[in-house]
Amino acid sequence: MSDAGLFSPDFFVARRRFQFAAKRLGWRVESYPLNLTGPKGADLTVEVAVSPATGTDQAMVVTSGVHGVEGFLGSAIQLGICNRWYHEDVRTKRVRCVFIHGLNPHGFAWLRRFDQNNVDLNRNFLLPDERYAGCHPGYESLNSLLNPPTARPWIDPFPIHAVRKIYQHGLQALKQCVAEGQYEFPRGLFFGGSEPSFAMSLLNQQLPSWLAGCERVIHLDFHTGLGRRHQWKLLLDQSLATGQQQDLQQWFGHDRMETAGDNQTAYDVKGCIGRWCARHSHVPNYIxxxxxxxxxSPLAVLAGLRAENQAHHWNSPNQRVFWRTKLRLKELFCPAHPSWRTWAVEQGMTAVENAFRGLQQDTA
Ligand SMILES: [Zn+2]
Structure with missing residues (x-):
């Protein structure tokens, strides 16, 4: 199968292929139901595959679909790794692997970034001293532009207004105030929620047991839609010790990493899943x-998110505009062009394998 063939047409096919591939490797597959259904009525679940490695203190976690529709790539990477390791008879005894598939299955199935409560999961994982409240003042002033409370019209002047705002404020400032997360507009973009999400409760209950006995974890969380086309970056939201930094440079390359706040690809956000996992996994060395x-481009992605969010809340699924905005969003987060798909899945699989081999070497 070509690498582009690892991409599934929808969440349900992706889930079925993932279950089959992980079970075939001899991994335990757990299924966590949301008690919700997808567009055609099928149940939504989060699948977690854990490799049978008991005597090790090293683990690799790979997550897909934290941002729903972004899950097509992460799912393809997880599937590609499972298939390759099956054919090459790769054993995971010395490194426990925990692959979490479609952590936001509702968004994945309904082709949106946010979950069933319109929550952006990567703004929802608050630490104990943080509150589900607040909003950047810049976001408040843009709220009516970003989140119009009306059905979606055929002609939408948003791009013109947005370009004007970019000229006024600068792209990076606008990116920060729009995308950093907000806790005041429940139907708005980048809403962090008002309580812990299903995904956060699941990880709170299960992550320590999946990683029981581990001293060191590398967690790769696959996302799309940020940064230049045909480029990928590893965004870190924690400062690393020298040894950790050297490991990552060796595994992923020197120019791959960016740390939060250096104003290149990322923006500072509260409620990130990574910081939370590092605190709540009970693993001393969690990267x-x-x-x-x-x-x-950022403007195309923002316009697509805005259009889908508006149609999702204010139009009916029977209207053409409802699905048109969702299919457009899928293209924005998972371009159909074979050159992008082949490149992205190969890069992602190489990253997973490099991290896996690095951890494995350290246990030799
Ligand atoms: Zn994302």
Whole structure:
């Protein structure tokens, strides 16, 4: 199968292929139901595959679909790794692997970034001293532009207004105030929620047991839609010790990493999944990297998110505009062009394998 063939047409096919491939490797597959259904009525679940490695203190966590529709790439990478390791008879005894598939299955199935409560999961994982409240003043002033409370019209002047705002404020400032997360507008973009999400409760209950006995974890969390097309970055939201930094440079390359706040690809956000996992996993050495693969320009992605969010809340699923905005969003986060798909899945699989081999060497 070509690498582009690892991409599934929808969440349900992706889930079925993932279950089959992980079970075939001899991994335990757990299924966590949301008690919700997808567009055609099928149940939504989060699948977690854990490799049978008991005597090790090293683990690799790979997550897909934290941002729903972004899950097509992460799912393809997880599937590609499972298939390759099956054919090459790769054993995971010395490194426990925990692959979490479609952590936001509702968003994945309904082709949106946010979950069933319109929550952006990567703004929802608050630490104990943080509150589900607040909003950047810049976001408040843009709220009516970003989140119009009306059905979606055929002609939408948003791009013109947005370009004007970019000229006024600068792209990076605008990116920060729009995308950093907000806790005041429940139907708005980048809403962090008002309580812990299903995903956070699941990880709170299960992550320590999946990683029981581990001293060191590398967690790769696959995302798309941020950064330049045909470029990917590993975004880190924690400062690393020298040894950790050297490991990552060796595994992923020197120019791959960016740390939060250096104003290149990322923006500072509260409620990130990585910081939370590092605190709540009970693993002393937990390194989280958000692997971001560029697709389209920031303005195209923002316009697509805005259009889908508006149609999702204010139009009916029977209207053409409802699905048109969702299919457009899928293209923005997972371009159909074979050159992008082949490149992205190969890069992602190489990253997973390099981290795996690095951990494995250290146990030799
Ligand atoms: Zn994302």
């Amino acid at each position: 989280y990297g958000c692997a971001e693969f560029g697709t389209y």
